[in-house]
Amino acid sequence: MLIELKDVSYVYSKDTVYEVRALDHVNLGIEEGQFIGIIGHTGSGKSTLIQHMNGLMKPTEGQVLYEGEDIWGEKYNLKNLRTSVGLVFQYPENQLFETDVLTDVMFGPKNKGLTPAEAEKRARAALLSVGVAEKYFTTSPFELSGGQKRRVAIAGVLAMDPKVLILDEPTAGLDPQGRDEILGQIRKLHRERGITIVLVSHSMEDVAEYAERIIVVNDGKIPFDGAPREVFSHYKELETMGLAAPEITYVMHELRERGFPVDVNASTVAEAKESILKDLKGGIRRV
Amino acid sequence: MGIIKAAKLAFDYIKYGDDDREAEKVRALDNVDLDVEKGQFIAILGHNGSGKSTLAKHINALLIPSEGTMWVDGIDTKSEEEIWHVRQKAGMVFQNPDNQIIGTVVEEDVGFGPENIGVPTQEIWRRVEDALTRVGMIAHRSKSPNKLSGGQKQRVAIAGVVAMRPECIILDEPTAMLDPDGRRDVIETVRELNEKEGVTAILITHYMEEVIFADRVIVMDGGRVVMQGTPREIFSRVEELKKLRLDVPQVTELAWELKKAGVPLADGILTREELVEALCSLN
Numbered sequence: 001m002l003i004e005l006k007d008v009s010y011v012y013s014k015d016t017v018y019e020v021r022a023l024d025h026v027n028l029g030i031e032e033g034q035f036i037g038i039i040g041h042t043g044s045g046k047s048t049l050i051q052h053m054n055g056l057m058k059p060t061e062g063q064v065l066y067e068g069e070d071i072w073g074e075k076y077n078l079k080n081l082r083t084s085v086g087l088v089f090q091y092p093e094n095q096l097f098e099t100d101v102l103t104d105v106m107f108g109p110k111n112k113g114l115t116p117a118e119a120e121k122r123a124r125a126a127l128l129s130v131g132v133a134e135k136y137f138t139t140s141p142f143e144l145s146g147g148q149k150r151r152v153a154i155a156g157v158l159a160m161d162p163k164v165l166i167l168d169e170p171t172a173g174l175d176p177q178g179r180d181e182i183l184g185q186i187r188k189l190h191r192e193r194g195i196t197i198v199l200v201s202h203s204m205e206d207v208a209e210y211a212e213r214i215i216v217v218n219d220g221k222i223p224f225d226g227a228p229r230e231v232f233s234h235y236k237e238l239e240t241m242g243l244a245a246p247e248i249t250y251v252m253h254e255l256r257e258r259g260f261p262v263d264v265n266a267s268t269v270a271e272a273k274e275s276i277l278k279d280l281k282g283g284i285r286r287v
Numbered sequence: 288m289g290i291i292k293a294a295k296l297a298f299d300y301i302k303y304g305d306d307d308r309e310a311e312k313v314r315a316l317d318n319v320d321l322d323v324e325k326g327q328f329i330a331i332l333g334h335n336g337s338g339k340s341t342l343a344k345h346i347n348a349l350l351i352p353s354e355g356t357m358w359v360d361g362i363d364t365k366s367e368e369e370i371w372h373v374r375q376k377a378g379m380v381f382q383n384p385d386n387q388i389i390g391t392v393v394e395e396d397v398g399f400g401p402e403n404i405g406v407p408t409q410e411i412w413r414r415v416e417d418a419l420t421r422v423g424m425i426a427h428r429s430k431s432p433n434k435l436s437g438g439q440k441q442r443v444a445i446a447g448v449v450a451m452r453p454e455c456i457i458l459d460e461p462t463a464m465l466d467p468d469g470r471r472d473v474i475e476t477v478r479e480l481n482e483k484e485g486v487t488a489i490l491i492t493h494y495m496e497e498v499i500f501a502d503r504v505i506v507m508d509g510g511r512v513v514m515q516g517t518p519r520e521i522f523s524r525v526e527e528l529k530k531l532r533l534d535v536p537q538v539t540e541l542a543w544e545l546k547k548a549g550v551p552l553a554d555g556i557l558t559r560e561e562l563v564e565a566l567c568s569l570n
Contacts, residue, residue, distance in 0.1 A: 040466075041436075041466040041467075041468055041469075042436045042437050042438070042465070042466045042469060043436055090464075145335055145336050146335045146336075147335055169464075172463055172464055173335075173382060173460060173463045173464070173493070174335060174493070175333075175334035175335045175493050175532050175533065176334075176493060176495070176532065176533050176534035177334060177529075177532035177533070177534075178334070178335055178532065179493075202465065202466045202467060202470075204467065205537055242466060242467065242468035242469075243466070243467055243468075244467050246537065247496065247536070247537040247538055247559065248537055248538075248541060250559055251538060251541065251559045251562055251563060254559060254560075254563045255563055255566060255567075258563060258567050260566070260567075269537060269540050269541050269544060272541055273541060273544045273545060273548065276541075276545060276550075276566070277545070277548055277550070280550060280569070
């Protein structure tokens with residue numbers, strides 16, 4: 001097990017009238033190489049949860065383990081943990097600050113103590129892996145488009161060579177193609193380099209398409225945790241939590257109600273298409 | 288003339304060099320003509336950098352055209368003495384709720400605009416109450432805005448615009464940072480203002496599902512208007528939209544994929560009810 005949360009609770013403003021239990025006895029294990037989607041409404045505890053995964057927040061109760069070691073143990077090196085578990089915040093482009101793209105991405109590795117030559121090598125590889133072309137390396141990051149800036153910011157975390165990449169809504173505010181490009185590159189990092197991905201998203205469609213496991217956070221607890229098809233079959237409960245299933249899942253349910261024996265758990269366009277075509281070709285209509 | 292009209296509108300962003308001289312000009316809007324009737328619901332689509340926000344900022348005179356003219360309710364936005372009139376008529380809601388709330392209490396924030404233009408105190412209270420009722424936030428009137436969710440904050444921002452009694456409300460990606468529930472509440476609030484109060488609405492968004500109710504969809508690319516029509520007309524052109532870095536609603540995409548595979552379906556199916564009906568009537 002790569003990351004493990006054991007009975008973790010986190011309480012904001014403890015012992016005051018504003019006391020809020022943001023995480024409530026959470027148990028969770030993340031295996032190496034998984035692609036996980038986290039969904040939950042604003043204020044459900046998602047951000048608190050992911051900040052526990054790289055030790056930015058310390059649990060009020062319970063334990064966080066990385067590769068079996070308690071990260072809050074006395075001799076544990078948190079700095080190394082934060083290199084291994086990279087966290088890309090919302091709107092990460094707001095954290096760009098250097099005069100050119102390459103130097104910005106080199107900042108992390110240099111800070112870690114790598115030689116300038118090694119840092120540059122890492123930065124170049126990271127930028128290319130998220131699709132930032134060489135011709136932009138000497139540009140000021142502030143002259144790039146929104147989607148490009150965001151990729152540079154992600155490269156900044158990738159240059160640290162993390163084993164786990166946690167991204168908090170990496171596509172917010174991007175146009176549809178920009179969204180597909182970023183998610184496509186994240187998928188590539190997962191498939192080709194085996195990086196474990198934790199993707200926080202408000203788009204049910206995106207997590208259905210990209211994640212192999214979905215964790216639902218609600219009221220600081222985890223009511224559902226499983227494959228997208230399985231999680232979205234609870235769409236009625238998800239609605240009470242301010243969430244929903246992808247639009248496609250609803251179409252499939254309505255078709256089933258009208259007598260089509262389609263797969264109601266289809267959650268992507270491709271799955272729905274296949275199921276409907278199979279049904280039409282088989283001539284089995286309205287059973 | 289409609290409530291919003293633009294003729295041959297062009298705008299250049301100017302970059303200055305170290306010596307304060309003009310170093311570079313970037314044309315963000317180019318030859319845009321626009322005519323919006325009072326009471327319409329208009330959606331603007333376009334990829335990042337296509338000129339949507341630049342156009343929106345012209346409607347309430349945050350930007351003044353480099354060439355051409357923008358009229359709001361007949362007023363030329365170039366005339367400096369009328370600028371406050373223009374801004375009262377056309378209110379703007381931005382993407383990030385935390386960047387546009389200034390009050391420490393919800394009702395104080397909503398009253399800020401009217402107070403600023405010298406509305407009498409009694410009238411301010413009436414407007415605040417009315418505006419918060421309309422966006423469904425009256426129960427939260429004495430709360431601190433930082434105790435609200437993103438969607439609630441956006442509705443407070445909309446109330447702030449409504450309290451100015453505008454003719455038209457411009458929303459620049461108001462749902463980009465919200466969860467599904469917040470997104471739905473904000474869009475419903477805007478649709479209600481449009482349908483019940485006749486407030487003209489201009490919605491900029493990257494969520495294709497949010498525009499299927501619009502009277503008209505405008506698609507921008509490279510600072511120009513490249514497509515215009517009803518949602519059905521626009522979303523029938525799936526391949527063209529994809530070339531413009533855009534998308535279609537998921538239901539439209541499924542219908543389009545099925546059609547490509549030989550299922551006889553119409554172009555531009557927008558809602559799941561339409562798709563279910565169309566598939567059921569194949570028998």
